[in-house]
Amino acid sequence: MSTENPGFKWGVSTAALQTEGAFDKDGKGLSVWDEFAKRKRKIGDKSNPSVATDFYNRYPEDIAILNQLKIPNFRFSVSWPRVIPMGTGQSNEKGLDFYDRLTDHLLENNIVPWTTLYHWDLPHELQKRGGWFNRDILNWFGEYVHLVTNRLGDRIKNWMVLNEPMAFTGAGYLLGVHAPGERGIGSFVSAAHHAALATAAGASIIRSNVANAYVGSTFSQSWVEPHSSGIKDQQAAQRVHDMLNLFFILPATGHPYPLKHLKFLNKIEKFIKPGDESKLNANLDFVGVQTYTREVIKYSWTVPFIKASMVSAIKRKQPYTQMGWEVCPESIYHVLKNLQSVPGLPPIIITENGAAFADEINNDGIINDTERIAYLDNHIQQMQRAMKEGVDVRGYFAWSLTDNFEWAEGYRPRFGLVHIDYENNLKRTIKESAKWYAGRIKD
Ligand code: BGC
Secondary structure (H helix, E strand, C coil): CCCCCCCCEEEEECCHHHHCCCCCHHHCCCEHHHHHCCCCCCCCCCCCCCCCCCHHHHHHHHHHHHHHHCCCEEEEECCHHHHCCCCCCCCCHHHHHHHHHHHHHHHHCCCEEEEEEECCCCEHHHHCCCHHHCCCHHHHHHHHHHHHHHHHCCCCCEEEEECCHHHHHHHHHHECCCCCCCECHHHHHHHHHHHHHHHHHHHHHHHHHCCCCEEEEEEECCEEEECCCCHHHHHHHHHHHHHHHHCCHHHHCCCCCCCCCCHHHHHHHHHCCCCHHHHCCCCCCEEEEECCCEEEEEECCCCCCCCEEECCCCCCCCCECCCCCECCCHHHHHHHHHHCCCCCCCCEEEEECCCCCCCCCCCCCCCCCHHHHHHHHHHHHHHHHHHHCCCCEEEEEEECCECCCCHHHCCCCCCCCEEEECCCCCEEEECHHHHHHHHHHCC
């Protein structure tokens, strides 16, 4: 593969909150997820991210695994409350030191770092001041991006501003199922507009501080299909597509918000200040596409505003993962092909794709996760099919290096290429899928 596409970036992705643990160590401030996990019935298995996989202490072990597997690119995120405990103001030298050590260790092992600035762990102190509702977040975020890029920009060249703005504003500010647990259209549109502005502002700060920066931001994408050919289902699918797939990627690439079929989001206009339109284009070098499944949508008058609901994979008798998500390899092909309709879209990197399955260790200590191997293999093939048809894809990162804290689901879903034994001192075991992936990506 690499010889067919020289320069293609193969890697694995992770995120701070899901792996680091050490939630209050060395001066770290709390994040909204540390607080959210304390609330009743918010995390499926009643767990919390306090320890996670202890990446904060065990990163050398994980990097040794990357080295052993010869995985050339590693995506991680920086925890904002670890480096600025109150979210704004005083920085935390020990927190910054951690990212220095991590970066240096990656580079010493010839692994290229790819760094996300915001993967959902907002400082709790900022949430107390309104978080993403408060337009001041643009100043707070700017201060944070300056700090991190000035510190690491001499060694890290590949940056992503936000991780999946639709996921954190949709789940965290519209549905209330992710931190900080807010609900409603009003809270969603204000958080969304500030996140869209932060994407562009963050990208421009990275460029001003980092010589030869390669700047992107990541967007969740699903293949959305109507449940039937009836007009109501088709229109419902159109609304869901515009919201899930286009709402953030369009403004980031120089287009207006897609409000034509989403009249209920018109309220966003209340938050758009004069001149904002010209501040939304992030001029990205790449878009990070994160895709897992397809969504089949039917019209549903009982669902407020969007009037649409998902028909589950189980109902449709399709194979599904531990998340209940359909295993549908063609979805990545259609996601990529659909993006061709966005004028001026920069090259794409698949910054996340992967699957959670209930892995078992056999008597020989081997985890033969054949379903995950098939998932990755088929998705990579479908990505290559889109590339052959002209979609400009420059890289593929599997989610995730290790099993980890899967947000509101806790530790139950296992997305890792490497198994974590939560009962036994967080022991790492390389799954067969990791060996398969290593073989697949080698020159
Ligand atoms: C997120 C990851 C998450 C994965 C699987 C993506 O939306 O960026 O943090 O673990 O999906 O749910």
